[in-house]
């Protein structure tokens with residue numbers, strides 16, 4: 001499976017909004033919706049899944065793994081987080097970057113129509129579903145249904161597992177649940 005995303009594709013407007021959010025986030029983190037953006041990130045799915053590709057670096061500069069998940073599987077927010085970029089590779093097949101306090105996540109190959117920069121999610125809230133189509137462009141390259149999940153290299157512990165050096169075929173159990 002191959003996933004990639006080139007940040008250079010972002011529009012100037014999105015960059016401006018993203019910069020404004022970077023300023024606003026500390027305020028959000030101290031209360032309101034983003035409260036509890038905690039040191040307890042969870043897997044972006046319910047149940048368990050195995051890695052179809054071991055840890056790799058993604059186009060966002062994050063440590064990432066690919067999960068074997070069927071098309072249509074709900075993709076859940078790993079933490080209380082805000083969308084800082086979203087790119088549509090076609091048919092709402094998206095590459096998404098989230099920020100939760102000082103931590104960043106990428107979620108690629110997510111099918112969702114209802115997403116925009118600045119949208120906030122609570123941990124466990126459904127962002128979309130694993131996409132089944134196979135776009136091949138800068139925004140998302142996929143040879144089949146899977147979920148690419150990246151985490152800040154400095155804090156890649158998710159559900160108690162450090163994802164910085166996972167091998168292909170590793171089974172990961174999630175404590176996340178859809179809310």
Ligand SMILES: [Zn+2]
Nearest residue numbers: 003065066148
């Ligand atoms: Zn990947």
